[in-house]
Amino acid sequence: MDNERVQKTFEQYVPNFVCRHIQKLLEQYSEKNGDNVTELTMEPFCTECFGVVVMADVSGYSKLTAKLAERGDIGARMLLNVMKNYFDQIIHIILTCQGDIVKFVGDAVIFYWKINDDNLDDISEDPTRGELVLMACDCCIKLLNQLGRFPINIQDCEITELKIHLGIGAGKIYDIHVGGKDRWEHFIGGDAMDQISTVLDLAEAGELALSHQAFRHFGNVVDVASITIGGYDKRCVIVKGLENCTRKVPPLSLDEEAAFDIFDSVPNNLNIELYKPFINPYALYKLKDDIQNCPAFGIRDDLEHLMSIYDTRQVTTVFIRVSTLKFKSIESLGVAQETMVIVQNHVRKYEGCIRQFHCDDKGALLLVFFGLPPFGHTDDAIRGVKAALSISNELADLFPEKNYTFGVTTGVIAIGGVGKSIRTEYAMMGDSINMAARLMCIDKNNKTIKPDGNVFCDEKTFNLSSVDCTFQPLGEIKVKGKDHSIPVYKALTIQEKKIELDNEGKIIGRVKEKKIIDGLIEAHLVKQTKIMIFEGEGGQGLSTLVKYTKNKAVQMNCMIW
Incomplete structure (x- = not known):
C-alpha cells in the first residue's frame, strides 16, 4: 500500500473546516510536545x-x-x-x-x-x-x-x-x-x-x-x-x-484562512489516523481495496478513476429521526454527543456503520447501514432491527418524551464515488434508502400513530427478521414516492435466543487455558479481536472448553451467533 497515495486521497473526503480543525489541534499539541506528535486525542x-x-x-x-x-x-x-x-x-x-x-x-x-x-x-x-x-x-x-x-x-x-x-x-x-x-x-x-x-x-x-x-x-x-x-x-x-x-459598495476582500497542506506538517502514519474517523468505514475499506487492485486490473489509481468504480449489494438501512434534538446553542453539544455515543455503541455491537449525522430545525437525523464491507453478514436485517430497538430503549433515558422514530428497510443499493479530486465522497443510493426515510416519518404524517420511539420496517426486513424479533402489522400505508401503498410493520421486541449455560465447575484444572480464554474475550470487548482456535486430540475435553468459552462470553455480555 502506498501510504502517501492513500493519505493524500483521504483529505478529499472531508470538508475544509475539518482539515483546519485538525491542523489547529496539531499546532496546539506541537507547542506542548514539540515535533514528536505520535497521537492526537x-x-x-x-x-x-x-x-x-x-x-x-x-x-x-x-x-x-x-x-x-x-x-x-x-x-x-x-x-x-x-x-x-x-x-x-x-x-x-x-x-x-x-x-x-x-x-x-x-x-x-x-x-x-x-x-x-x-x-x-x-x-x-x-x-x-x-x-x-x-x-x-x-x-x-x-x-x-x-x-x-x-x-x-x-x-x-x-x-x-x-x-x-x-x-x-x-x-x-x-x-x-x-x-x-x-x-x-x-x-x-x-x-x-x-x-x-x-x-x-x-x-x-x-x-x-x-x-x-x-x-x-x-x-x-x-x-x-x-x-x-x-x-x-x-x-x-x-x-x-x-x-x-x-x-452599493465596491467588492470586498474577505479574510479567508490560508490554504495549507496538512501532510507536510505531521508524520505520515498520523495523517491517515487523523482523517479515518471522519470518513465512512465503508469508504475507507473500498478506497484501500480499489487502490490495491488498480495495478491488477490495469486501472489508474488517481482519484478520478477510483471514483468511477462502483458496485451494488443488498443492505439494511436504518434512518433515525430525533425531533427534539435541535442545535440552538453551544449547550446542545452535550446532548448531541450523548446521542451519537448511544448510536455508536449499538451500531458497533451489531457491526454496522454510521453514514452521517445531520441537524436542522426539524431535529436530528442519523443514517446507519448494515451489510457494507468489511462488515457484511447473512443476517444484516436482523442486526439492523435489533440495533434500532436497542438504540430506542437507551434513547428513552436521554429523551423521556420518546419523540424519536426509526425507519428500517432492506434492499439493493448502489455504492460509488461522486465528485472531483478536490472534494469527493462515496455515495449510497437506492429505493430502499428513500423508503427508510419515508418510514421514519410515518408517525409525523399519520396522526393515528403517536411518536413513541417506534421502529417501522418494510416487508422485506420483516420477512428476514420475524423469527428473531416480534412485530405488529400496521397494514398498508401510503408513502411518498410510491404509486401504491406498502405493508408496514412495527418492531416490538428482540426474542433473545436461549443459550444453555453449563456449570463451569465441571472443568477440573485447565487454569492456564481458562486464563487465555478470559483474556481473549476481554480483548474482544475493547476491539482487539483475535482468532481463537481449539486444537487437540479427541477425548481431551475440547468441547468442554468451547462450552466454557460460550458461557464466559455470555456472562461478559458478548454476542453469540
Missing part, C-alpha cells in the same frame, strides 16, 4: 461564526429511484451513474465559487461560506456578511443556469430530466464534531441551517429561495431593485437572476 467540539448556508436538492430523484428499483441490480447501477454525472458537475461549480461542501444528504448537497465574526448578535449593516450572501447567490444562479435542467436518457424510462432547487440561509452557524475514537461526525447547525429547511420547501424546481435574514444582508451590498425577483412573501424571497445586479 479529539474531544466533542463546537465553534460558532457567521455563515451563509446553501442546500441544493434534486427534484425528480425519488420518482427516478422508484422506477429504476423495478429493474433490480441494473437499475441501481443506472441510478448511481446518472447521479454521479449530475453531482460531479454540481460539485465543480460549488468549488469554483469557493464554497465548502459540508456533506451529501441523499439527493442533496449542503455547502457554505463563513467568516469569523466576534459580534454575532450585532444586527448592524455589515457589508462583509452581505458579500458572503452575494457569493452564495452567484453560485446558485450559475448552478441553475448550467444545471437547472439536467437531461437523462434511459431507455423505456418516462423520466427524461432532473432539476434542482436551492435555498439560502444566513446567520449564526455552529460547526460541530461529535463521536468517539473510531468514528467522528462533522455537521453544522444554528440559525442559518434552520432557515434552510423552511425556504428550500418553498422553492420549486429550478428556483432559488432566500430567507429574509439572508436577503437583508444581501441588500447591504446590492441594490435589490436591480435584480430579478420571482416572488416575495413573509417566508422567503425568490431570486431569478443577477444579470443586471448593481452594487
Whole structure:
C-alpha cells in the first residue's frame, strides 16, 4: 500500500473546516510536545461564526429511484451513474465559487461560506456578511443556469430530466464534531441551517429561495431593485437572476484562512489516523481495496478513476429521526454527543456503520447501514432491527418524551464515488434508502400513530427478521414516492435466543487455558479481536472448553451467533 497515495486521497473526503480543525489541534499539541506528535486525542467540539448556508436538492430523484428499483441490480447501477454525472458537475461549480461542501444528504448537497465574526448578535449593516450572501447567490444562479435542467436518457424510462432547487440561509452557524475514537461526525447547525429547511420547501424546481435574514444582508451590498425577483412573501424571497445586479459598495476582500497542506506538517502514519474517523468505514475499506487492485486490473489509481468504480449489494438501512434534538446553542453539544455515543455503541455491537449525522430545525437525523464491507453478514436485517430497538430503549433515558422514530428497510443499493479530486465522497443510493426515510416519518404524517420511539420496517426486513424479533402489522400505508401503498410493520421486541449455560465447575484444572480464554474475550470487548482456535486430540475435553468459552462470553455480555 502506498501510504502517501492513500493519505493524500483521504483529505478529499472531508470538508475544509475539518482539515483546519485538525491542523489547529496539531499546532496546539506541537507547542506542548514539540515535533514528536505520535497521537492526537479529539474531544466533542463546537465553534460558532457567521455563515451563509446553501442546500441544493434534486427534484425528480425519488420518482427516478422508484422506477429504476423495478429493474433490480441494473437499475441501481443506472441510478448511481446518472447521479454521479449530475453531482460531479454540481460539485465543480460549488468549488469554483469557493464554497465548502459540508456533506451529501441523499439527493442533496449542503455547502457554505463563513467568516469569523466576534459580534454575532450585532444586527448592524455589515457589508462583509452581505458579500458572503452575494457569493452564495452567484453560485446558485450559475448552478441553475448550467444545471437547472439536467437531461437523462434511459431507455423505456418516462423520466427524461432532473432539476434542482436551492435555498439560502444566513446567520449564526455552529460547526460541530461529535463521536468517539473510531468514528467522528462533522455537521453544522444554528440559525442559518434552520432557515434552510423552511425556504428550500418553498422553492420549486429550478428556483432559488432566500430567507429574509439572508436577503437583508444581501441588500447591504446590492441594490435589490436591480435584480430579478420571482416572488416575495413573509417566508422567503425568490431570486431569478443577477444579470443586471448593481452594487452599493465596491467588492470586498474577505479574510479567508490560508490554504495549507496538512501532510507536510505531521508524520505520515498520523495523517491517515487523523482523517479515518471522519470518513465512512465503508469508504475507507473500498478506497484501500480499489487502490490495491488498480495495478491488477490495469486501472489508474488517481482519484478520478477510483471514483468511477462502483458496485451494488443488498443492505439494511436504518434512518433515525430525533425531533427534539435541535442545535440552538453551544449547550446542545452535550446532548448531541450523548446521542451519537448511544448510536455508536449499538451500531458497533451489531457491526454496522454510521453514514452521517445531520441537524436542522426539524431535529436530528442519523443514517446507519448494515451489510457494507468489511462488515457484511447473512443476517444484516436482523442486526439492523435489533440495533434500532436497542438504540430506542437507551434513547428513552436521554429523551423521556420518546419523540424519536426509526425507519428500517432492506434492499439493493448502489455504492460509488461522486465528485472531483478536490472534494469527493462515496455515495449510497437506492429505493430502499428513500423508503427508510419515508418510514421514519410515518408517525409525523399519520396522526393515528403517536411518536413513541417506534421502529417501522418494510416487508422485506420483516420477512428476514420475524423469527428473531416480534412485530405488529400496521397494514398498508401510503408513502411518498410510491404509486401504491406498502405493508408496514412495527418492531416490538428482540426474542433473545436461549443459550444453555453449563456449570463451569465441571472443568477440573485447565487454569492456564481458562486464563487465555478470559483474556481473549476481554480483548474482544475493547476491539482487539483475535482468532481463537481449539486444537487437540479427541477425548481431551475440547468441547468442554468451547462450552466454557460460550458461557464466559455470555456472562461478559458478548454476542453469540
